[in-house]
Amino acid sequence: MKKVLVVEDDVDINKALTIRLRAAGYEVFSAQDGLLGTCAARREHPDVMVLDISMPAGDGFSIVERVRSIPEMAHTPFIFITASKKRELKERALELGAVAFFEKPYESEELLTAIEKAAA
Amino acid sequence: MVIDDDPDDLFIIGDALKRIPNLKIEMKPFSEPDAGLAELEETGADLIVLDFSIGARTGPEVFRDIRDAGCDAPVILVTDKGDETLAAASIRMGFSDYIPKQVLSPDSLGRAISNAREKWALRKDVSDHQQMLEKTVADLKSRTHEISEFYHTLSHELKTPLTACREFISIVLDGLQGEINADQRGSLEVAHRNCGRMRVMINDLLDASRLETGKLSAQLSKESMTILLGRAMQNCKSTASKKGVSVECRVADDLPEATVDGQRLLQVLDNLIDNAVKFTEPGGSVQIGAKICAADAERIELWVKDTGRGIEPDRLDYIFERLYQSSEGDSVLHGGLGLGLNICRELVRLHGGDIRVESSLGAGSTFSFDVPVSQSDHATREARLAS
Numbered sequence: 001m002k003k004v005l006v007v008e009d010d011v012d013i014n015k016a017l018t019i020r021l022r023a024a025g026y027e028v029f030s031a032q033d034g035l036l037g038t039c040a041a042r043r044e045h046p047d048v049m050v051l052d053i054s055m056p057a058g059d060g061f062s063i064v065e066r067v068r069s070i071p072e073m074a075h076t077p078f079i080f081i082t083a084s085k086k087r088e089l090k091e092r093a094l095e096l097g098a099v100a101f102f103e104k105p106y107e108s109e110e111l112l113t114a115i116e117k118a119a120a
Numbered sequence: 121m122v123i124d125d126d127p128d129d130l131f132i133i134g135d136a137l138k139r140i141p142n143l144k145i146e147m148k149p150f151s152e153p154d155a156g157l158a159e160l161e162e163t164g165a166d167l168i169v170l171d172f173s174i175g176a177r178t179g180p181e182v183f184r185d186i187r188d189a190g191c192d193a194p195v196i197l198v199t200d201k202g203d204e205t206l207a208a209a210s211i212r213m214g215f216s217d218y219i220p221k222q223v224l225s226p227d228s229l230g231r232a233i234s235n236a237r238e239k240w241a242l243r244k245d246v247s248d249h250q251q252m253l254e255k256t257v258a259d260l261k262s263r264t265h266e267i268s269e270f271y272h273t274l275s276h277e278l279k280t281p282l283t284a285c286r287e288f289i290s291i292v293l294d295g296l297q298g299e300i301n302a303d304q305r306g307s308l309e310v311a312h313r314n315c316g317r318m319r320v321m322i323n324d325l326l327d328a329s330r331l332e333t334g335k336l337s338a339q340l341s342k343e344s345m346t347i348l349l350g351r352a353m354q355n356c357k358s359t360a361s362k363k364g365v366s367v368e369c370r371v372a373d374d375l376p377e378a379t380v381d382g383q384r385l386l387q388v389l390d391n392l393i394d395n396a397v398k399f400t401e402p403g404g405s406v407q408i409g410a411k412i413c414a415a416d417a418e419r420i421e422l423w424v425k426d427t428g429r430g431i432e433p434d435r436l437d438y439i440f441e442r443l444y445q446s447s448e449g450d451s452v453l454h455g456g457l458g459l460g461l462n463i464c465r466e467l468v469r470l471h472g473g474d475i476r477v478e479s480s481l482g483a484g485s486t487f488s489f490d491v492p493v494s495q496s497d498h499a500t501r502e503a504r505l506a507s
Contacts, residue, residue, distance in 0.1 A: 010280050010283075010284065012281075012284035012287075012288070013280065013283050013284050013287065016283075016284060016287035016288055016291060017287070019291050019296060019297075020287070020290075020291060020296065023291075023294075023296040054276075083275070083276045083279040083280050083283070084272070084276055085272070085275065085323075085326055085330075086272070087337075087339075103279075104279045104280065104282075104283040105279060105282050105283040105286045105287075105315065105319055106283070108287065108290050108294075
């Protein structure tokens with residue numbers, strides 16, 4: 001079973017993502033801030049990370065930067081979801097190597113397809 | 121203050137000043153410019169009468185020192201000889217007036233002082249207004265920035281709960297938490313559709329604000345109009361078929377790819393098609409298409425034509441303005457913020473194009489817009505943006 005880490009500070013969106021991903025057959029770990037997200041990534045070594053950008057205790061970008069130094073996670077694919085329309089966020093996400101970038105409210109089907117592709 | 125190195129002239133000017141009717145004056149005579157300037161810095165002056173030639177220095181030099189000292193009082197230049205060129209030059213330099221000494225009298229000096237004070241008051245008035253305008257412009261810019269930031273925060277804050285609503289509705293609709301019956305599905309579909317409407321409005325609000333503050337720019341790449349219109353057809357399929365409005369697409373065969381922001385042009389098309397379907401009765405039709413502009417082979421024209429109710433002629437001029445609704449009842453009947461067509465116009469302009477509408481009541485409307493095939497002519501585009 002592929003592991004997906006969801007880091008999203010909005011409890012409801014976090015829960016919705018977890019329900020949807022579990023239903024799609026993934027093992028899901030979730031965290032609600034940058035720091036706990038980084039810890040969960042180090043502990044679980046997920047196959048894919050789904051990350052919110054603006055969060056307390058470290059944004060989504062910082063999680064990627066912190067976990068990249070772990071050899072097992074150097075190439076873990078990650079996807080960003082954000083409510084912001086700021087273009088610079090998307091640019092930074094792509095520079096960091098994000099496999100996909102979604103604006104909230106996202107289309108669940110598109111997000112699932114991107115996760116499936118990244119986990120393959 | 122009078123500055124003149126000739127004691128006789130100082131006396132003559134002083135005497136003339138005393139004899140000017142209705143002028144209360146305290147005269148401070150100086151034969152040395154530096155002493156005069158020191159006094160100016162100390163106590164200031166309401167009016168200065170300055171000799172053209174003061175020892176080794178000239179009146180214009182002393183005049184510059186006066187201004188450099190921060191004194192903006194009117195300065196009248198007096199000279200030994202009358203000279204038209206000198207008169208014109210001194211006025212250009214900023215002197216309030218010019219009097220040759222041979223015509224100096226209480227009358228001429230009184231007139232010069234009165235003119236100088238009036239001119240000074242007017243200039244000060246203009247300068248005060250200018251400063252006020254500059255401050256207002258700066259305040260408005262800062263306010264616009266604040267508003268734009270506010271819209272951004274607002275949309276962020278609205279989108280987060282909206283995402284949660286939409287997701288949980290989808291989870292139940294998709295049967296992830298058990299079977300639902302047809303009535304429950306119907307109700308949830310209404311809720312889901314309305315989440316979509318809210319998303320459009322939030323995005324419109326944000327786009328309008330970003331367009332106004334110039335924060336929205338086109339991300340250009342080569343796009344096929346056939347693919348773009350195909351996506352637009354796909355996007356409107358469900359809404360149009362539910363309403364019983366047919367949509368057809370006509371793309372000219374020889375159409376080249378255009379350098380545009382595909383996402384933004386699709387937004388324009390989606391918006392125009394959505395309106396067309398909204399204002400067309402069941403059984404009516406909408407046609408969308410693209411072709412090379414008849415007047416300019418370097419431009420592509422796209423259009424959305426409907427057989428809907430049409431637009432009143434007196435409203436056509438305002439239809440692309442912000443907060444416009446095609447009739448007062450529309451905001452109630454069809455919803456929306458009245459930003460859609462304004463955003464369309466601004467997005468088309470961002471590409472260096474323009475949008476138009478032709479309509480006759482009861483017979484439908486045609487919205488058309490053009491974009492250049494290539495965006496190499498950046499100067500034109502920037503100029504349009506600036507306008």
